[in-house]
Amino acid sequence: MKIVVLIKQVPDTAEERTLVPATGWLDRDAADNVVDEINERALEVALRVKDADKSTVIVVLSLGPDEATKAIRKALSMGADSGIHVLDGGLAGSDAARTAAVLAAALRGTNADVILAGNESTDGRGGVVPAMVAEHLGLPLVGGLNAVELGGGKVSGERSGDSGSLQVTAALPAVVTVTERTAEARFPNFKGILTAKRKPVATLSLADLGVAATPAHAVVLSHSERPAREAGRKIADDGTAATQLAGYLIENRLV
Amino acid sequence: MANILTLIELTHAGAVAASAKGLLAAAASLGTPVAVVASDQELSPETTVQLGMAGAGVIYLGLGAQAVSVLTGPSVEALEAAVAAYEPSAVLVANSVDGREVAARLSVRVGGAMLNDAVSVRLDGGRVVAGHSIFGGAYDVESAVEGGLPIITVRQGAIDGAPANDGGGAVEIITVPLSGTVPGAQVTAVNDAPATHSRPELRTAKTVVSGGRGLGSKENFVLVEQLADALGAAIGASRAAVDAGYVDQHAQVGQTGVSVSPQLYIALGISGAIQHRAGMQTAKTIVAINKDGDSPIFDVADFGIVGDVFTVVPQLIEALAARAQ
Numbered sequence: 001m002k003i004v005v006l007i008k009q010v011p012d013t014a015e016e017r018t019l020v021p022a023t024g025w026l027d028r029d030a031a032d033n034v035v036d037e038i039n040e041r042a043l044e045v046a047l048r049v050k051d052a053d054k055s056t057v058i059v060v061l062s063l064g065p066d067e068a069t070k071a072i073r074k075a076l077s078m079g080a081d082s083g084i085h086v087l088d089g090g091l092a093g094s095d096a097a098r099t100a101a102v103l104a105a106a107l108r109g110t111n112a113d114v115i116l117a118g119n120e121s122t123d124g125r126g127g128v129v130p131a132m133v134a135e136h137l138g139l140p141l142v143g144g145l146n147a148v149e150l151g152g153g154k155v156s157g158e159r160s161g162d163s164g165s166l167q168v169t170a171a172l173p174a175v176v177t178v179t180e181r182t183a184e185a186r187f188p189n190f191k192g193i194l195t196a197k198r199k200p201v202a203t204l205s206l207a208d209l210g211v212a213a214t215p216a217h218a219v220v221l222s223h224s225e226r227p228a229r230e231a232g233r234k235i236a237d238d239g240t241a242a243t244q245l246a247g248y249l250i251e252n253r254l255v
Numbered sequence: 256m257a258n259i260l261t262l263i264e265l266t267h268a269g270a271v272a273a274s275a276k277g278l279l280a281a282a283a284s285l286g287t288p289v290a291v292v293a294s295d296q297e298l299s300p301e302t303t304v305q306l307g308m309a310g311a312g313v314i315y316l317g318l319g320a321q322a323v324s325v326l327t328g329p330s331v332e333a334l335e336a337a338v339a340a341y342e343p344s345a346v347l348v349a350n351s352v353d354g355r356e357v358a359a360r361l362s363v364r365v366g367g368a369m370l371n372d373a374v375s376v377r378l379d380g381g382r383v384v385a386g387h388s389i390f391g392g393a394y395d396v397e398s399a400v401e402g403g404l405p406i407i408t409v410r411q412g413a414i415d416g417a418p419a420n421d422g423g424g425a426v427e428i429i430t431v432p433l434s435g436t437v438p439g440a441q442v443t444a445v446n447d448a449p450a451t452h453s454r455p456e457l458r459t460a461k462t463v464v465s466g467g468r469g470l471g472s473k474e475n476f477v478l479v480e481q482l483a484d485a486l487g488a489a490i491g492a493s494r495a496a497v498d499a500g501y502v503d504q505h506a507q508v509g510q511t512g513v514s515v516s517p518q519l520y521i522a523l524g525i526s527g528a529i530q531h532r533a534g535m536q537t538a539k540t541i542v543a544i545n546k547d548g549d550s551p552i553f554d555v556a557d558f559g560i561v562g563d564v565f566t567v568v569p570q571l572i573e574a575l576a577a578r579a580q
Contacts, residue, residue: 013510013530017390024396038511096359097368122510125389126371127350128408131327131359140438141327141360144352156443159326160504161352162411163266167444168326174440180511181504215366216403221384223396229536229555236548237562242570245542246578248558254462254519254540255486255575 001150001172002057003046004110005080006103006117006130007039009064009071013122024220025093026123028065035071038118040078040185042178046116047079047186049150057081059110063091063103069201077188077196084110088206095218096124100132105209107137112173114155119144119177134175142170146181257286257344260315260337262330263306264353265294267323267445271305273456274349274409276416279310281376281409282347285383291337293317293329293433307426309416314426315340319433328439330357335364336431338404345383347376350408358406360437367404374413383407391510391533410514412458457506460489462519465508465535466501467493469524469545469564476501478568479523485572491515491535493525509534523564527552544568 011017011031018030043060050056060075062068063086072083086106094102107115115137120127134141145157146165155176156169188196233248235241249255259282264272275290282288290311292298298306298316306314317333334346334357348358350372362369375386383405387396399405457463464486466479476496483490491508492501508515510530520538525531527543527550535541536555543556544564553559560567 013533014528016529017393019394019396095368096371097362100359100363124371126369126408127355128359128362128369128371131356132363134438135360135363138438140440141356142440143326143356159352162272164445164447166326166442166446168440168442170438170440214368216368216400216405218368218370218398218405219401221397221399223394225394226392229541231554231559232557234548234553234556234559234561237560237567241560241562242567243574245544245558245560245567245571246574249519249542249575250578252540255578 001049001053001113002059002111003049003114003116004059004061004107004112005039005043005046005075006115007043007060007062007071007075008036008121009033009062009068010036010121010123017123019223023093024223028067033067033070035074036118036121037185038120038122038178038180041180041182042116042118043075043078043080044183044185045148045178048183050079059084059112061103061106062086063099072201073196074188076199077192078186079192082199083201085201085203086209087203090206096126096128096132097214098217100129101136101214102206102209102211103129104133104136105211106204107133114150114172115139115175117175117177119179130175130177137175139173139175140170141175141177142168143177145176145178148176148178148182258289258341259286260289260291260334260341260343260346262334262346262348262354262357263290263292264349264351265292269294269296269299269302271302272349272351274351274354274411275306276309277412277414278347278349278409279306280416281414283310285345285376285378287312289313289315289337289341289343291315291317291333293319293322293333295320295322298428303426303428311426314428316428316430317433318430319435321433321435324442325435325439326442327353327356327360328435328437329433331360331364331437332433332435333431334361338365343404346404346406348406348408350410355408358408362406365404367406368400370398370400370405370407373407373409376407376409376414388537391514392537454483455487455489457489457491457508457513457515460515461517462486462488463491463508463515463517463535463538464488464521464523465491465493465525466496466523467525468495468499469526470496470501473501475565478564482521482523482568482572485575488521493528493531522552522556523568525552526550527555
């Protein structure tokens, strides 16, 4: 089985994230860039398939600037076999539609049985790119899975919805997305770090992929930073804190 | 006026999803709302009236057995047909698990572009503009689509549904058959979440009481429930509390859970990691009770108590009850 895992480099959510004032685009220099945790979980799902069946081939695919190479190398050190980096200055500021069209073009050549991704990135949080990729490729999307079973020519799993959960299944090939309820990602081991350097990473440009511009695109019109919250009253409990709080809530008509 | 399509989601039991009212109200602010529904059966008179009262003048119904057995594909097909029939100036879909997948597929099919997780919509000289609150409310952003159809996912609970004041619920129903041409996963079983208490829904609650790792155990988490019930509040939790099994994951507030903007947010035993703050710092008033005075939650709290939740919260419940007497 061949599994392609989509990975995205995002600013670390544990740090303050900012926008570039001139464009309203993500400021990639403001915080450390890391592999999005949800993608690491998707990769872990793939690696467990490979643990059970060594013939499994795992490719990681990332679209992003030069630095995204680091995310790909990390995935290779965790156990993926090879990488594809879609790298082109013309992709800066791409919206979800453009991103998905380019990813789909890169995926067409891979002959993947499964395209695995996180259900939403922690930066954009749109949760739409994998479904767009599925539509471009004419594949079913088995999305938002908390638990995944891959094998026997199909994918099955538990999908959490807004009012409960569903058991869902589809024949392969398919696009599959996982939630943070799936596998906890492993750490790269020493051997993995050493072998990652020798694993192949193909770099593709827009010219290599020949993707037409999408008919419509999303643009940022304006953006403004909200003033940070200021800390208010802070008291140490001396036995009267609860009464003081009750008074505060009543005074401000909050209860 | 321009037509605005809204995707109305139905639960598997056939009930209209809670997101419908807000979507129809948002659509009414932009043009003439058309409710698009995929269903395996004709809509009940109650459903029709419900959608009419919420502002739908027309219901465009995609009818087919696969509406309940195939994931998202039937809704994509119904919307695609409605786009062709109504030439809308925008499509509004709930930013729900199903909704955003449907919207994403539709955008590729019709060559539109997506504006994700809108908290507001408005017209600006005929153009539809979406407002977003990103990075946990740190930035307000407005966006629009150039050169094609805007397909907008709307954050659930962000736009209030207002009852329509004209039309009185009179609805025209257009029914089209679903052919099943959009690939989708098969649904093999449905497990409804256990019915929750009479507590308000987390996303839209005016008051939220959340518990964190500081509660220490699943048994102790009952303290959160007691305060929530005393205040008529919804229950939230930090990821740590969810991971520790104190409470169901549907209660998780934060970066990877639900974002809430209540009038009052009370954090009990929550240290306030940035990922949690991202989901609650747009609350109007924040109260935090935590043992560790250095917890970052106090940086955003309007009223912070450095103390033991097991001492302070029972006293607070008592003080509030005394006031009610």
